[in-house]
Amino acid sequence: MAASxxxxxxxxxxxxxxxxxxxxPNHGLGIARRVAQITQGTFDxxxxxxxxxxxxxxxxxxxxxxxxxxxxxRKAKYYRLTATGQKHLDHETxxxxxxxxxxxxxxxATS
Amino acid sequence: MSVPSRVSxxxxxxxxxxxxxxxxxxxxxSYADMLTDEKRAGxxxxxxxxxxxxxxxxxxxxxxxxxxxxxxGTVLEQIWRDITYGVRVLLKHRGFTAAAVATLALGIGxxxxxxxxxxxxxxxPLPYANPERLVKIWGTTSSTQRADVSWPDFDDIQRQSRSxxxxxxxxxxxxxxxxxxxxxxxxxxMVTTEWLTTLGVRPLIGSxxxxxxxxxxxxxxxxxxxxxWRRGFAxxxxxxxxxxxxxxxxxxIVGVLPPNVLRYGSDFLKPLVLSDYPTERGHRDLDxxxxxxxxxxxxxxxxxxxxxxxxxxxDYPETNKGRRLVAEPLGKxxxxxDRAAIYGLExxxxxxxxxxxxxxxxxxxxxxxxxxxxxxxxVVRTALGASxxxxxxxMLVENVLLFLAGGALxxxxxxxxxxxxxxxxxxxxxIPERIFVAIDGRVxxxxxxxxxxxxxxxxxxxxxxxxxxxxxxxxxDSGPTVPGxxxxxxxxxxxxxxxxxxxxxxxxxxxxxxxxxxxxxxxxTSLAVDTVLETSAxxxxxxxxxxxxxxxxxxxxxxxxxxxxxxxxxRPPVHGARQKRIxxxxxxxxxxDAEVGDxxxxxxxxxxxxxxxxxxxxxxxADNGAAPAVAIVSETLARRYFSSESPIGRRxxxxxEDPMMCCTxxxxxxxxxxxxxxxxxxxxxxxxxxxxxxxxxxPYSQIVEHDMYLMVRMxxxxxxxxxxxxxxxxxALVAPGQEWANVLPLRQVIDGSETIRRRRFVLTLLGFxxxxxxxxxxxxxxxxxxxxxxERRREIGIRIALGASQDAVLKHVLNEALRLAAVSLVLGGxxxxxxxxxxxxxxxxVSSTDVLTYASVWTLLAGVVLLAxxxxxxxxxxxxxxxxxxxx
Numbered sequence: 001m002a003a004s005x006x007x008x009x010x011x012x013x014x015x016x017x018x019x020x021x022x023x024x025p026n027h028g029l030g031i032a033r034r035v036a037q038i039t040q041g042t043f044d045x046x047x048x049x050x051x052x053x054x055x056x057x058x059x060x061x062x063x064x065x066x067x068x069x070x071x072x073x074r075k076a077k078y079y080r081l082t083a084t085g086q087k088h089l090d091h092e093t094x095x096x097x098x099x100x101x102x103x104x105x106x107x108x109a110t111s
Numbered sequence: 112m113s114v115p116s117r118v119s120x121x122x123x124x125x126x127x128x129x130x131x132x133x134x135x136x137x138x139x140x141s142y143a144d145m146l147t148d149e150k151r152a153g154x155x156x157x158x159x160x161x162x163x164x165x166x167x168x169x170x171x172x173x174x175x176x177x178x179x180x181x182x183x184g185t186v187l188e189q190i191w192r193d194i195t196y197g198v199r200v201l202l203k204h205r206g207f208t209a210a211a212v213a214t215l216a217l218g219i220g221x222x223x224x225x226x227x228x229x230x231x232x233x234x235x236p237l238p239y240a241n242p243e244r245l246v247k248i249w250g251t252t253s254s255t256q257r258a259d260v261s262w263p264d265f266d267d268i269q270r271q272s273r274s275x276x277x278x279x280x281x282x283x284x285x286x287x288x289x290x291x292x293x294x295x296x297x298x299x300x301m302v303t304t305e306w307l308t309t310l311g312v313r314p315l316i317g318s319x320x321x322x323x324x325x326x327x328x329x330x331x332x333x334x335x336x337x338x339x340w341r342r343g344f345a346x347x348x349x350x351x352x353x354x355x356x357x358x359x360x361x362x363x364i365v366g367v368l369p370p371n372v373l374r375y376g377s378d379f380l381k382p383l384v385l386s387d388y389p390t391e392r393g394h395r396d397l398d399x400x401x402x403x404x405x406x407x408x409x410x411x412x413x414x415x416x417x418x419x420x421x422x423x424x425x426d427y428p429e430t431n432k433g434r435r436l437v438a439e440p441l442g443k444x445x446x447x448x449d450r451a452a453i454y455g456l457e458x459x460x461x462x463x464x465x466x467x468x469x470x471x472x473x474x475x476x477x478x479x480x481x482x483x484x485x486x487x488x489x490v491v492r493t494a495l496g497a498s499x500x501x502x503x504x505x506m507l508v509e510n511v512l513l514f515l516a517g518g519a520l521x522x523x524x525x526x527x528x529x530x531x532x533x534x535x536x537x538x539x540x541x542i543p544e545r546i547f548v549a550i551d552g553r554v555x556x557x558x559x560x561x562x563x564x565x566x567x568x569x570x571x572x573x574x575x576x577x578x579x580x581x582x583x584x585x586x587x588d589s590g591p592t593v594p595g596x597x598x599x600x601x602x603x604x605x606x607x608x609x610x611x612x613x614x615x616x617x618x619x620x621x622x623x624x625x626x627x628x629x630x631x632x633x634x635x636t637s638l639a640v641d642t643v644l645e646t647s648a649x650x651x652x653x654x655x656x657x658x659x660x661x662x663x664x665x666x667x668x669x670x671x672x673x674x675x676x677x678x679x680x681x682r683p684p685v686h687g688a689r690q691k692r693i694x695x696x697x698x699x700x701x702x703x704d705a706e707v708g709d710x711x712x713x714x715x716x717x718x719x720x721x722x723x724x725x726x727x728x729x730x731x732x733a734d735n736g737a738a739p740a741v742a743i744v745s746e747t748l749a750r751r752y753f754s755s756e757s758p759i760g761r762r763x764x765x766x767x768e769d770p771m772m773c774c775t776x777x778x779x780x781x782x783x784x785x786x787x788x789x790x791x792x793x794x795x796x797x798x799x800x801x802x803x804x805x806x807x808x809x810p811y812s813q814i815v816e817h818d819m820y821l822m823v824r825m826x827x828x829x830x831x832x833x834x835x836x837x838x839x840x841x842x843a844l845v846a847p848g849q850e851w852a853n854v855l856p857l858r859q860v861i862d863g864s865e866t867i868r869r870r871r872f873v874l875t876l877l878g879f880x881x882x883x884x885x886x887x888x889x890x891x892x893x894x895x896x897x898x899x900x901x902e903r904r905r906e907i908g909i910r911i912a913l914g915a916s917q918d919a920v921l922k923h924v925l926n927e928a929l930r931l932a933a934v935s936l937v938l939g940g941x942x943x944x945x946x947x948x949x950x951x952x953x954x955x956x957v958s959s960t961d962v963l964t965y966a967s968v969w970t971l972l973a974g975v976v977l978l979a980x981x982x983x984x985x986x987x988x989x990x991x992x993x994x995x996x997x998x999x
Contacts, residue, residue: 028138029145046167047142047174052181059120059182070141072148077138 013053015096016043018062018081018089025080027070028054054079062088120182128188135178139171173496180498189501190508197509201516207481208513211474215517215562216524217883218470221463223525223558224532225876228541229456230557231371231548232448238369240311241402245441246412248278248399252433255690260436261395262388264423268399268436271419274412278401279309282388283377289356290343299333299357300374301383307334309402310372317351317366320382330382333357334366338545339378357381370547373446374398378545392430400441413438447543455541455873458950462880465617467561469610469884471569473891474517476606478510478570479599480898482577489580502578503571510570511563518562522555539872540865576602600898607895608935610888611976615939615968616946617881622964623947623954624877628870630956634799635861637792638684639721641828643857644835645683646842647820648849654736654775657815660846665713667841668823673834676824678719681711681816683857685864687797688806689773695752696762696784707748708796708806709765711774711816716808717743717791719824720857725749727759727789735812736777743789748805758787765807776814785809798866800955822857831856873953885972889979896928896983907987908995917988924987928980929973936969 020026020034031054032045057063062085070076081089123131143164150160168174179189201208236242248268250258260268260280269278281302288297307319314334323329333355335344344350354361362381374380389396403412416436423431489502529550536542576599648664651657665677682688688708694701714730717723725746734741742763749758762784771780793803811819821842825834835854842851861867900907907920915923947959957964 027145028142029149046169047139048169048177051139051142051174051178055178056181070145072145074141074144074148075137076141076145077134 011092013043013045013049014057015089015092016045017050017053017057018085018092021063021079021081022086022089025078027068027076027078031079057085061085131182135175139168139174143168143171170496176496180501189504193505193508194512196505197512200509201512204481207477208516211477211513212517212520214470214473214477214887215514215565216520217887218463218467219518219521219558219562219565220524220528221521221880221883222460222467222561223522223554224529225456225459225463226557227525227529227550227554228533228536228548229460230554231546232456232542233453237371237443237446238312239372239441241405242441244276244402244405245310246401246403246409246438247441247444248401248416249437249439250395251435251437259395260397260399261392261430262385262390262397263392264395264431264436265397265399267423268401268416268419271422272401272412272415274403274407274415275401276404277305277309278399279303279306280383280397280399281306281374281380282383282396282398283375286357287359288379289359290353297339297378298376299379299381300377301388302374302380303383306380307368309400311402312369312372314366315369316348317364319366320380324382325384327384327386330384331357331360331362332365332382333362334368334380335364336368336373336378336380336545337370337547338373340367341547343378370549371446371545373543373545375445375447376543376545392427400445401438403438409438409440446546448546452541452869454952455869458873458953459876461949462617462620462877465613466880466884466887467565469613469887471565472606472610472613473887474513475569475573476603476610476891476894478513478573479576479603479606480894482573482599485577486580489578493580499578502580503574506574506577507567507570510574511566514562514566514570515559518558518566521562522558525554525558526550535875536872539868541869541872572602600895600902603895603898604931607888607891608931608938610884610891611932611935611972612939612942614881614884614888615936615972616943617877617884618968618971619940619943619964620947620950621874621877621881622968623950623957623959623961624870624874626957626961626964627953627955628874631799631866631870634795635684635858637721638794638857639719639824640858640861641856642825642831643720644823644825644831644838644854645820645857645860646823646838646854647818647852648842649818650815652775652817654777654815657775657817657819658812661713661811661815661819661821664821664842664845667845668821668838671834671837671841673825673827673830674823674838675826676715676719678716678822678824679713679811679819680716680822681811681819682708682796683820683822683860684720684794684796685798685861685866686820688804691807692766693752693807694764694766696764701752705752708804710796710806710808711811711814711819712808713811716822719822720794722794723792725790725792726757727787729789729791730808730810730812732812734810738813740780740783740785740813741788741810742785743791743808744787745791745803745806745808746793747803748807749790751805758790761787763787763807765809774814774816777812780814798864799861800866823854828856870953885975889975892928892931892976892979893983896924896980897986899927900924900983900987903987904990904995907990908992911990912992912996920988920990921984924984925977925980928976928984932973932976936972939972940965940969 016035016039017031020031020038023034026034028047028050032047032050035043035045054063054065058065058079062082063079064082065077065079068076068078146164146167147160150163151157153160155163165171182188239245248260249256250260250264252258262280265278265280268275272278279302281300283298283300285296286299288295288299302320304320304322304325307314313319315337317334320332320334324332335350340346340350350364350367353364355364356362368380401412403409416438420431420434420436424434485506492502493499529548533542533548537544542548650660650664661679665679668674668677688710690706691709692701692706712730714732714734717729727743730741730743744758752758752763753761764782764784765780767781791808793806795801796804796806823834823838825831835856838854839851842849855863907923910920910923911917943965944960947954951959
C-alpha cells in the first residue's frame with residue numbers, strides 16, 4: 001500500500017515517521033526501511049512522499065536534522081525526534097488509538 | 112504547530128536559498144547512493160544497481176520538486192523565481208514584449224490621463240469642511256429661479272436665522288490690478304469676513320480676513336486664489352506682504368487659498384466694506400451661502416428661510432413682494448462645474464474603458480498565439496515534475512509582469528500627456544480654467560490597480576490554456592501542430608471578433624456625434640457667419656453719450672473699403688439674451704413664465720446679419736427717443752403670443768427693472784406700450800443646439816445698453832483679415848483710450864461658443880480612441896489571419912496541387928476573415944444599439960439608429976477587415992505546393 005495520497009494517509013505517514021524515529025535517529029532510506037519493518041511491510045514509503053514529509057515535519061519543529069556518516073561510510077542526513085516531536089507523537093498516538101477503537105467498534109456494530 | 116520554527120525555516124529558506132537547495136540535492140543523492148549500495152549488496156552489478164535504484168526513486172528532480180512544494184516560503188520563493196524567469200523570457204522575446212507593452216501602455220495611459228480629469232471634476236469633493244452642510248441661498252420670484260440677494264436681505268437672514276452656523280456673502284466685479292508695473296483687468300470678489308470660515312477653509316499660506324478688515328480704510332488686503340497665485344505669481348511663497356495696486360489703491364497680499372477653492376471666475380478676494388456698498392433693498396447683487404448646524408436638516412433650514420422671506424415680504428412689500436428665499440446644496444457651483452461637462456467626461460471614461468478592453472484582448476490574443484511555442488516548454492516542465500498549478504502560476508506571473516510594464520509605461524505617458532489634455536479640456540470649456548487637476552498618488556494608484564487587475568483577469572485565461580498539456584502526446588509529437596492549438600485558435604477568433612465588435616460600438620458613437628456636430632453647425636448657416644465681424648465696447652452710461660458713441664463707431668467703419676454695412680446690438684447670436692417679462696395690450700395677464708429674450712439693435716442690424724423680414728418693416732433711424740416706442744418680434748414670439756393673428760400694429764409692454772442697471776433710455780421706459788412694427792425670422796440666440804426662442808428687438812436709439820457689440824458686414828470673406836485690422840484702427844480713433852474687444856469673424860465667435868467647443872473636444876478624443884480601437888483590431892485580425900494561413904500551409908498546398916487557382920485560395924482566406932467580420936459587425940451593431948442610448952442627450956438632429964452612420968461604420972470596418980487579411984491571403988495564394996508538401 002502506497003502512502004502518498006489523501007489527508008488521512010498523510011497524517012498516517014507523519015505518525016509512522018515519528019514512530020520510526022522514536023526508536024533512534026536515522027537517515028531517509030533507514031526511515032523507509034524501518035517503517036516497512038514496523039508495519040510488517042504494509043507501508044512501502046517512496047522517496048516522493050518521504051522527503052516532503054520529512055521536510056514538513058522538520059519545519060514544524062518535530063524533527064531535527066544534521067549531516068552524519070552512514071554505516072557504509074556515506075554522507076547522510078540524519079533525522080531525530082525533538083522534545084516537541086515526542087510530545088506530538090504521544091498526543092497523536094493517543095488520538096489514533098481512540099479513533100482506531102472507535103472505528104473498530106463501529107465496524108463490529110454494523111456487521 | 113510551532114510558529115517560531117516555521118518562521119525560522121521560512122527565513123532560512125528565503126535567505127539561504129542556494130544553501131538549502133544544495134542541501135536537498137545532497138540528501139536526495141545520498142539516498143540514491145545508499146539505495147544503490149543496498150541493491151548491489153543484493154547481488155546486482157554496479158550499473159544495474161544504479162538503474163534499479165533510480166527507477167524505484169521515480170526521478171531525482173521530481174522528488175526535489177515535491178519537497179520544494181511543501182517548503183515554507185516556497186510560494187514566495189517560487190513567485191520570485193517566476194518573476195526573474197518571466198523577466199528573462201520577456202526580455203528574450205523583445206518583439207512580442209514591445210508590441211504587448213506598447214498596446215497596454217496606450218490603453219492604460221489613456222485611462223489614467225482621462226481619469227485624472229474625471230477624478231478632479233466628478234469624484235473628488237472640493238476641499239470644504241463638511242460640504243454636505245453648505246447651501247447656496249438664492250432669491251427667487253415667480254419668473255426667476257436663481258436671483259442674487261440684496262445687502263439688507265442678507266443682513267436679515269444673518270440676524271434672524273437660527274438654523275445656520277454662519278452665513279456669508281460675496282459680490283464679484285472687475286478690478287484694475289497693477290503689480291510690478293504690469294496692469295491688467297482681473298476679476299475679484301468682495302467677500303464678507305466670515306467667507307472662509309463658512310466654507311471651512313483655511314488659507315494655504317497666510318491668514319483669513321480679520322473682522323476689522325471690513326471697515327473702510329482697513330480693507331486694503333487681498334487673498335489670492337491658488338490659480339491666480341500660480342499664474343500671476345509663479346507660486347512664489349514670499350508673496351505675503353507684497354503690495355498690489357487694486358483700482359489704484361495699494362493692497363497687501365495676506366493669504367493664498369488652497370487649490371480649487373473658487374468663487375466663480377474670481378482671481379482674488381478682498382473684504383466687502385459695508386459703508387462703500389449699495390444698501391438699497393432693491394439692489395440685489397450678492398451671492399449668499401451658509402452652513403447649517405449639524406442638528407438641522409436642509410428641510411428645516413428651508414422652512415426657516417420661508418418664514419424669513421414671508422416676514423420681509425410683509426415688512427417691505429414695495430421691494431420684496433413675491434420674493435422667496437431658496438436653499439440648495441452648494442455642491443461644486445462656485446467652481447463652475449456643470450452637469451453637461453461631467454456627462455461628457457463620463458462618456459470619455461467609458462470610451463477609454465472600451466479602448467483598454469480592446470488593448471487587453473489584443474494582448475491576450477498575442478499571448479495565446481505565443482502559447483503555441485510555449486506549449487513544448489510546458490510539456491518538458493511537466494515531465495520534470497512541475498504541477499499544473501505551478502505552470503499556471505508561472506504563466507500568470509509572466510502575464511501580470513507584462514501588464515504591469517505596460518501600466519508603468521502608460522502612467523508615464525499619462526503624466527506627460529496630461530498637461531496638454533488638460534489644456535485641451537480647458538480650452539474646450541470642459542473644465543473651468545481655474546480648476547487644478549492634480550496628477551498625484553491617487554491617479555498613479557488608479558493606473559497601477561487597473562494594470563494589475565487587468566493582468567490578473569486577462570492573464571489567467573491564456574495561462575490556464577498554455578498549461579493544459581499532455582506529456583505523452585507532447586513529447587512524442589514533433590510536428591508543427593501542438594496539442595490544443597485548434598482550440599486556442601478558436602478562442603483567438605472569439606477574441607478578435609469581440610475586438611471588432613467593440614470597435615463598431617466606438618465608431619457608431621463617434622459617427623452619431625459627428626452627424627450631430629454637422630447638424631448643430633448647420634443651424635448657423637442662415638446667418639452671414641463668414642462675412643460678419645464682431646467687436647464690443649462700453650459705449651457710455653448716459654443715453655446721449657452711448658448713442659453718439661455708437662453712431663460715430665458705425666460711421667467710421669462703414670467707409671472702410673470692402674465693408675457694406677455696420678450695426679450695433681446688445682447681444683449677437685449665440686450670446687444669449689436678457690430675459691424680460693412682457694404684457695400684451697388687450698390681453699389678460701400672461702402666464703408667469705411669459706419671458707422673452709430682449710435685444711437692443713440699430714436699424715440695419717437685420718440686414719447686416721442677413722436676418723430676413725417676414726412681415727411689417729425693419730427699424731429706421733427715425734425710430735428715436737422722440738418717435739413712438741416700437742418693437743420687432745421674432746417668428747417664435749409671434750407664433751407663441753399671437754398664434755395665427757398678425758402681430759403688426761399690436762402693442763406690448765416690457766417689465767423693466769427699476770432702476771435699470773444695464774441700460775439707459777431716451778425717456779422713461781417703465782410702463783411704456785410699444786407698437787410691433789415687424790416680424791423677423793428666428794435665429795439661434797442662446798446656443799446652436801437650442802430651439803429658437805421668443806425674441807423681442809427694440810431700437811437702440813430708444814433704449815441702449817452700457818456694453819454693446821458692433822457688427823460689421825463685408826462684401827466677401829476674402830479680405831476679412833485686412834478689414835478686421837482696418838476696423839480696429841478706425842475704432843481706436845473714435846474715442847481715444849476706449850478699449851475694444853478683438854475684432855473677430857462671427858464664424859470664429861460661433862466656433863468658440865461653448866456648445867461647439869465642447870462637442871469638438873468630445874469628438875477629438877472619441878475620434879482618437881475610435882481610431883486606436885480600429886487599428887488595434889486590425890492588427891489583431893492580421894495576426895490571426897497570418898496564423899491561420901501558416902497553420903494551413905499544407906492544406907493550401909494540397910488544394911493548389913489539386914488545381915485550385917490563386918484566386919480561389921485568396922478568396923478562401925478572405926472568406927474566412929469576412930465570416931468572422933460579419934458576425935462581429937452584427938454583434939457590434941446590436942451592442943451599439945444598446946449603448947448609444949446612453950449618449951442620446953448628446954445627439955442632435957440624428958436618431959441613435961441612424962442608417963447612414965451604421966452603413967458607413969460597417970463599410971469602413973469591412974474595408975479594414977479586407978485590408979488586414981489581404982496580405983496573409985496573398986501569402987497563402989503564393990504557397991508553393993512542392994515546398995509546402997515536403998515540410999515535416
